[in-house]
Amino acid sequence: MPTNKIVHAAERAAFGAAIDAAIKAVRGKGVEALSENALNLINLAQPLLQKRYPAEAFEAARKFVSDPNGKWMQFAYHAINEIDPHILKMNALNLVYEGMFTGYNLAQELREKYQCNMPWILLFDPTSACNLHCTGCWAAEYGNKLNLSYEDMEKIVTEGEELGIHWYMLTGGEPMCRKNDILKLAEKHQSSVFHLFTNGTLIDEQFCKDVQRVGNMAFYISVEGFEETNDGRRGQGVYEKVMHAMDLMHEYGLLYGTSICYTSANYKTVTSDAFIDMLISHGVRFNWYFHYMPIGDGANVDLMLNHEQREYMVHRVREIRGLTGGKEIFCIDFQNDGEYINGCIAGGREYAHINPNGDVEPCVFIHYSNANIHDKSLLECLQQPLFKEYYKGQPFNDNQLRPCPMLENPELLGGMVSRSGARSTDLQRPESTSDVYRRCKPYADQWTATADRLWSEEHPGCASSACAHCAGCNS
Secondary structure, eight states, X not given: OOHHHHHHHHHHHHHHHHHHHHHHXXXXXXXXXXXXXXXXXXXXXXXXXXXXXXXXXXXXXXXXXXXXXSHHHHXXXXXXXXXXXXXXXXXXXXXXXXXXXXXXXXXXXXXXXXXXXXXXXXXXXSBSOOSOOXXXXXXXXXXXXXXXXXXXXXXXXXXXXXXXXXXXXXXXXXXXXXXXXXXXHXXXXXXXXXXXXXOSTTOOHHHHHHHHHHOOEEEEEEOOSSHHHHHHHHOXXXXXXXXXXXXXXXXXXXXXXXXXXXXXXXXXXXXXXXXXXXXXXXXXOEEXXXXXXXXXXXXXXXXXXXXXXXXXXHHHHHHHTOSSSSOSSEEEETTTTGGGTTSOOXXXXXXXXXOTTOBEESBTTBOEESOBTTTSOHHHHHTSXXXXXXXXXXXXXXXXXXXXXXXXXXXXXXXXXXXXXXXXXXXXXXXXXXXXXXXHHHHHHHHHHHHHHHXXXXXXXXXXXXXXXXXXXXX
């Protein structure tokens, strides 16, 4: 065995043993035991991550975990006691050690070697099929026509792991339509994690037992309001099925959260105290909020937020997840948290998307590509001309409340697609960038003034993304 593989195996074993010991030492022993063991894990991680994070970051982490009464320490203690130990270990080991440490470092080396973006997260769609027919969803239109075979998915993950990618998010369609193949994939690739965006209606007791066994899976369940609103879009009885699925997953100690698309119609409901309390009562650990994107035949610009509504989301999500106050649930806003990740992460910078036809796209919301996994290796797909355009252009705006080359900077997408010669990969019908521009430009114009005001208030004196408050800053 090559030396680097021996070192990797030894480091992984050490991390695994430390996680096992920490879980055993903490479960049922009180938050003080968590604090002590968290300090040990930080000390173990610092030598491995010191090139990526400054010493002050580790000191801040130590200070954070030293307060057993803090909101997030309470959150972590409840999670450790309620999530199945094997699931907890496999997700922590593969996300932190394999993904954030070894995988991320390899991705950065390959980025320099090939002078292109190199992700450490990969989204792919096992199928276009879905068991529901939700209003406004493209899956309801194109049905079960497209699927990645098991061999396709195996190729993606095998080649991805060679590039340092150990975090796979499965979207759709409804990925649970392929649950047997996904379980088989997760069982074979135990050094990676497989996180499913799902409507939740196909989760049953046997599946929960299978997930407990393989360990390296987690779930983002789509919920867009209370019963009347949710079922109005998804179909009668869906809300009740989703709540039942959450309760089953909680009983079996699975790791799960929500994936919530917020619109002008539901943004206050899905961030309300009552809604979040309901999710917490069903064992939900995290919310991923996604801004409504006006793409495809079913696009409805009336569902896009106005500038006041989006400003509300900026403040509300940060209030919910604050160090004090808020709720014991971790929230991420995919559109409004750009400053923490230095703007747009698509085009392979941190992640890329593969649709069920095999087209490798820059983003789950941007359907253009020069490459398909059936014709090229994953590495060749990541070197495609469109991804090179992303590599040259990111970040797309110094104001990272305006991160996207489509939604907030719609003049950029068309240029990148044109220069790269990329084609539309929309699964309903080809869509021109001029159509996307027409939908997004009025939104971008009215959001700009508010975004610039918010950015200047939060980052006084900052003229670019390279300020002391922003991700990736060395000043």
